[in-house]
Amino acid sequence: MSFQTIPQLASLGWDDWFAERFAPFEAEALVPARVLADYGAEYLVHDGETSLRAVPSRNLRNDGGPLPAVGDWVALKHRDPAAAIHAIVERRTKFSRKVAHLETKEQVLAANVDVAFIVASAQDVNARRIERYLTMAWQSGAAPVVVLTKSDIAASPEELRLELESAAAGTPVLVTSAVTGEGVEALADQLRPARTGVLLGPSGAGKSSLINRMTGLELMKTRDVHRSGEGRHMTSHRELIQLPEGGMIIDTPGLREAQLWVGKDGLANLFEDVEEIAAQCRFSDCEHRSEPGCAIKAAMAKGELDEARLESYRKLQRELRSVAARSDARIRIEERRKWKQIAMSNKVRTKLLGR
Numbered sequence: 262m263s264f265q266t267i268p269q270l271a272s273l274g275w276d277d278w279f280a281e282r283f284a285p286f287e288a289e290a291l292v293p294a295r296v297l298a299d300y301g302a303e304y305l306v307h308d309g310e311t312s313l314r315a316v317p318s319r320n321l322r323n324d325g326g327p328l329p330a331v332g333d334w335v336a337l338k339h340r341d342p343a344a345a346i347h348a349i350v351e352r353r354t355k356f357s358r359k360v361a362h363l364e365t366k367e368q369v370l371a372a373n374v375d376v377a378f379i380v381a382s383a384q385d386v387n388a389r390r391i392e393r394y395l396t397m398a399w400q401s402g403a404a405p406v407v408v409l410t411k412s413d414i415a416a417s418p419e420e421l422r423l424e425l426e427s428a429a430a431g432t433p434v435l436v437t438s439a440v441t442g443e444g445v446e447a448l449a450d451q452l453r454p455a456r457t458g459v460l461l462g463p464s465g466a467g468k469s470s471l472i473n474r475m476t477g478l479e480l481m482k483t484r485d486v487h488r489s490g491e492g493r494h495m496t497s498h499r500e501l502i503q504l505p506e507g508g509m510i511i512d513t514p515g516l517r518e519a520q521l522w523v524g525k526d527g528l529a530n531l532f533e534d535v536e537e538i539a540a541q542c543r544f545s546d547c548e549h550r551s552e553p554g555c556a557i558k559a560a561m562a563k564g565e566l567d568e569a570r571l572e573s574y575r576k577l578q579r580e581l582r583s584v585a586a587r588s589d590a591r592i593r594i595e596e597r598r599k600w601k602q603i604a605m606s607n608k609v610r611t612k613l614l615g616r
């Protein structure tokens with residue numbers, strides 16, 4: 262039996278790549294399913310025929326590894342009342358962030374995303390924020406597309422588009438409105454026939470409204486469904502929605518700050534132009550401030566490089582350094598703990614031997 266041939270799974274994004282990685286679980290009589298929603302204690306998954314509740318098996322919970330995330334393919338055993346998730350199939354792409362302010366533990370926000378829509382509302386275009394989300398997208402492995410929302414209330418959508426295009430560094434830009442429907446087809450087109458997208462952007466940017474417009478249903482609660490109670494209608498969890506004409510999209514709550522889990526590659530990808538120029542500086546550790554033979558300074562003087570762009574490059578570098586410093590500190594603490602334990606067990610042994 263081969264799962265590749267199950268058409269329902271294909272419409273959920275299943276393909277040869279996953280089938281190949283699923284083979285060992287197939288031998289254990291487990292079946293593949295895709296995680297649609299994460300409710301904390303349990304998950305909603307789809308096995309190609311129906312959606313059902315599932316909980317991680319005891320082994321999966323205890324092995325200290327990552328737990329399933331929305332978009333994951335998992336190996337399932339059917340059981341009443343909730344199926345058991347025995348394993349996570351290798352992820353093709355993943356979005357992750359730091360768990361909490363001081364921790365450097367990784368939390369996977371969404372898995373197996375093909376297209377990352379970086380959403381900015383016409384009311385609030387912030388080029389730096391877009392660059393941060395773009396970095397996150399490059400890191401994930403998904404292809405980014407920048408989406409301008411609420412074009413219906415933009416004074417000059419064309420101007421905004423140009424601004425976004427310069428921030429997006431070659432990434433395609435779509436102009437949309439959930440009110441007039443502008444650009445919504447183009448957005449859905451990116452996901453046909455069975456690709457998975459994710460909407461990323463600040464709270465209130467119009468992510469859920471776009472999904473509602475794409476499905477033609479009020480599936481996702483948006484802010485003005487009920488006017489009582491501030492913040493009540495903000496999206497509170499991540500969920501994968503199947504689109505009527507093919508493809509899937511994951512709604513996410515707006516990240517308070519793009520808490521990035523970035524390595525060097527993501528940075529180099531997005532700032533390729535800056536890095537290329539920097540490679541020509543006389544000193545390899547040039548900080549591009551007042552060093553002689555600085556190619557960055559020269560490019561700026563010639564108008565070939567934007568001051569703001571260099572500043573955001575620096576900002577991301579600073580962020581990367583602080584992430585690295587925090588994870589170093591964590592490793593040091595763990596090391597110390599380990600040595601303390603060893604020292605303690607040595608003491609005990611000495612005592613025992615001495616008796």
Ligand SMILES: Nc1nc2c(ncn2[C@@H]2O[C@H](COP(=O)(O)OP(=O)(O)OP(=O)(O)O)[C@@H](O)[C@H]2O)c(=O)[nH]1
Nearest residue numbers: 439440464465466467468469470483484495496515
């Ligand atoms: N004029 C206009 N308003 C919009 C549009 N899209 C969304 N809005 C409004 O913007 C507000 C926020 O929309 P949501 O779709 O809830 O935003 P969100 O990005 O899902 O927000 P979170 O769930 O908090 O992350 C609501 O009041 C919407 O009615 C649009 O295309 N045009």
Ligand SMILES: [Mg+2]
Nearest residue numbers: 468469495496
């Ligand atoms: Mg929302």
Ligand SMILES: [Zn+2]
Nearest residue numbers: 542547549555
């Ligand atoms: Zn330099």
